[in-house]
Amino acid sequence: MRRKNIALSLDAKDLEILKALQEDSRQTYTAIGKRVGIAHSTVYDRVRRMELQKVIKNYTALVDLEKAGVKKIMAIMTVYTDPKEAERVAEKLAQSPEVLEVYTSLSDELLIMAKVVAASQEGLHAFVANSVAPLNGVLRIRTSIVTRKLKETHLLISDCLEGLHL
Amino acid sequence: MSSETGSKILRAVPREKAFYFFTSIGNYSGVSASSLKEFMERINEVNVKSLEFHLYRGDFEKWIAEVLEDAWLAGEVRRVQKFGLMGEPLRNQLYVTVSRRFKRLTSPPSPIQF
Numbered sequence: 001m002r003r004k005n006i007a008l009s010l011d012a013k014d015l016e017i018l019k020a021l022q023e024d025s026r027q028t029y030t031a032i033g034k035r036v037g038i039a040h041s042t043v044y045d046r047v048r049r050m051e052l053q054k055v056i057k058n059y060t061a062l063v064d065l066e067k068a069g070v071k072k073i074m075a076i077m078t079v080y081t082d083p084k085e086a087e088r089v090a091e092k093l094a095q096s097p098e099v100l101e102v103y104t105s106l107s108d109e110l111l112i113m114a115k116v117v118a119a120s121q122e123g124l125h126a127f128v129a130n131s132v133a134p135l136n137g138v139l140r141i142r143t144s145i146v147t148r149k150l151k152e153t154h155l156l157i158s159d160c161l162e163g164l165h166l
Numbered sequence: 167m168s169s170e171t172g173s174k175i176l177r178a179v180p181r182e183k184a185f186y187f188f189t190s191i192g193n194y195s196g197v198s199a200s201s202l203k204e205f206m207e208r209i210n211e212v213n214v215k216s217l218e219f220h221l222y223r224g225d226f227e228k229w230i231a232e233v234l235e236d237a238w239l240a241g242e243v244r245r246v247q248k249f250g251l252m253g254e255p256l257r258n259q260l261y262v263t264v265s266r267r268f269k270r271l272t273s274p275p276s277p278i279q280f
Binding site: 075077080121124125128129130132133134136138139140141142143145 | 181182184186188191192193194195196198
């Protein structure tokens, strides 16, 4: 079955492979093949194709920084901008190592939301004051320091495919 | 003080060196000042919480000393900290301190008296 609404044409087997990899990217092609019902060499070919097409962007480890002894604070920063400068401001933020994620939103005003990390409150303030506030088009900034994280996950391919039983 | 030093203190600084008024950590009010004149004007306009936040962190004296390069005014602002003022009395005291300095730097030198 081919799904027309996916930019790159993927079939049900591809999607099952993606689901398996999102659950555990360290499992072998043999294990995935058994689960999906195809040969391990076919799994390899399909994974390789999806890597080349950048459907699979990266394999990475999710590290619990707290357990690893890394002391960082995280904040959600909302930047209100002049609409004419918003794109440039968002691009600048995306280039900063302190910024983990950047989103733009068209609500009543043009907003940029970013997840920011810093070693301390002072470090966070220095970043916002020296690197964000001076950007041309920034009107004002609201920053909330995260005090507790209740959930952090990634969107799974299976969550996105309503009606397709994987 | 030489007129050259006065002009240096009164100059407009580039955007990246301007003073940005925050009300707390990471919360930028949208108000900034690029010169001593603008700084003096903003003292009367900005949320008083911003004045309290920056004064007691030493941000004003640091910017005045390092960016405007006015060690004398930086010292005067440090003295304002010691008054322990909050709210409108703080705004008034800060404005008086900065505006006196501004007037002194912009007024023509008085003629020599014989």
